[in-house]
Amino acid sequence: MSNQRENHREDVVGRANVEDTPELLAYYDQLDKFKAGALWTVANKIEPWQPKSQSVPVVWHYRDLREHVLRSVQLVTPEKAGRRVIYLNNPGRTDVAAAVGWIYAGLQVMNPGEVASAHRHSASAIRFIMEGSGAYTVVDGHKMTLGANDFVLTPNGTWHEHGVAAEGSPCIWQDGLDIPFVNAMEANFYEVHPDLGQAVGYPVDDMTKTWGNAGLTPGGGAWNKGYSPMFKYEWAPTYNALVKYAGATAGSPFDGVLMEYVNPVTNGPVMQTLGASMQLLRAGEHTRAHRHTGSYLYHVAKGRGHSIINGQRYDWQERDIFCVPSWAWHEHVNDQPGEDACLFCLSDLPVMRALGLYREEAFGDNNGHQPLL
DSSP states (O other): OOGGGSOOOOOSTTSOOOOOOHHHHHHHHHHHHTTOOOGGGTHHHHSOSSOOOSOOOOEEOHHHHHHHHHHHHHHOOHHHHSSOEEEOOOTTOTTTTOSBTTBEEEEEEEOTTOBOOOEEESSOEEEEEEEOSOEEEEETTEEEEEOTTOEEEEOTTOOEEEEEOTTSOOEEEEEEEOHHHHHHTTOOOEEEOTTSSOOOOSOTTHHHHHHOBTTBOOTTOOOOSSSOSOOEEOHHHHHHHHHHHHTTOOOBTTTBEEEEOBOTTTSSBSSSSOEEEEEEEOTTOBOOOEEESSOEEEEEEEOEEEEEETTEEEEEETTOEEEEOTTOOEEEEEOOSSOOEEEEEEEOHHHHHHTTOOOEEEOOSGGGOOOOO
8 A cells, every 4th residue: 555645634724735535545545556656645744844853862972972982903904894983873864874864973983093084975974082192194195283163174085094093092082974875865975095095295284384374375376176175174273262252252043153164265254165153152152043954963162061952951061062953942051150152063054055955043042042842
């Protein structure tokens, strides 16, 4: 029997409101034989009044996951696993292995002296360093050394590999990719480098040194690719910029002091499908609630606090990761009376903006704060 036999009544003017009858049910079965169907049987599902995310809010507590991430070192090698990663599996998105919406995320661990094979894929990726020393990434021959809270790009189509220097310590970082989105577009390719590695062809950290100089563009610098040439965004100047900006602005009532990572050539997003930002919540700050289209994955870079998402409280502290699904009401609270908190956010905002799908709404009741359910 066809799934379209389900009755999708909705007593609202302008929406499908058709009673099932024996004649209609037989008609639906006839259509199904020809791989076709009646729109009114699915209209209320595929054209909702407002976004209905399949993702659910989740906090992945680092204190719970860290031991299991490190245990994978004893169980599998990078060579056999490809990448030694524990991925974040949103209960509503297990079918596509997404952390939220169409965004994949995982925690990757490598020991000193280990190197993962060079590869490239259609998906765009970021790495956000959580702990350890000696981590590095090589992107199309450009080597970046990485420290805690540094943020590095591996754009789609670029050869890239990761490793930890022999004199370093075990490193853990968050991976974030648009794999589910690219798969939904049926456009994903994956390729291993024929030599399993690539030569470093430039001075170490050359891209950050060239493009990350406080608004100064290199003379004669040419860049026409769809992603940022500044592959690495370091934590120290990022935090310094937030503190400076906090001294000159009251900030957003919804996001505190928020700054977006940008492509220094275009001032647009760092990549075409993934955007990133860092926001500072002042000591004791409680933002107002709002909601917007797009999926958002937060990484607590500093401090502790909680967020209220669709009326539920979710506590977080440094290194925890939590998600806000599309069109979910949310507000953030810094619980610390004497210290700021910082949230790194990975999102699909560039896609929402490019396709004209971004929409935002403020919570109008209770002085802008949600009642706890």
